[in-house]
Amino acid sequence: MTSRSRFDGDPGPDATPPRVLVLCTHNSARSQMAEGFLRALAGDRLEVASAGTKATRVHPLAVRAMAEVGIDIGAYASKTLDRFLGQPWDYVITVCDSANERCPVFPARTTRIHWSFDDPSRAAGTDDDRLQTFRRVRDQIAARLRVWLASRP
Secondary structure, eight states, X not given: OOOOBTTSSSOOTTOXXXXXXXXXXXXXXXXXXXXXXXXXXXXXXXXXXXXXXXXOOOOHHHHHHHHTTTOOOTTOOOOBGGGGTTSOOSEEEEOSHHHHHHOOOOOTTOEEEEOOOOOGGGOOSSHHHHHHHHHXXXXXXXXXXXXXXXXXX
16 A cells, blocks of 8 residues: 555645755755754644755754744754655645755655845855854745745745
8 A cells, every 4th residue: 555645636645744855065064954844834744854965064043043933853853855756745845955965856846946045155254244144044935835835835
């Protein structure tokens, strides 16, 4: 018996939540923040993961910016896209142009979404200046995700 997503029409009682994969280049800031927001805003209505075309580490300023809005991503780990290839995804959301260009082909039933956000890890200046950039990108991601979640069935 195959499990059915809630997006398969009349899924019945065995339906699994729609699966969302968020991608960026390093899985260090934008995709991690998006994963945190999706988990917080959608709860168990979605199964969420994030990855990068190259993994590094979760940026400390991303952790700090998210903590300011009550979302703890401190235990999140940076993961490579390879870990998720071959898995069924209802949505693949790329949050940077580089990940969009390098994103592999997913099965036809996967909906690809691309939103380009500035890379806050490239911000220059003092720690406060850089944190301001992380906050701005965090807020842009949150706004986009709220609109997207509100538009879904």
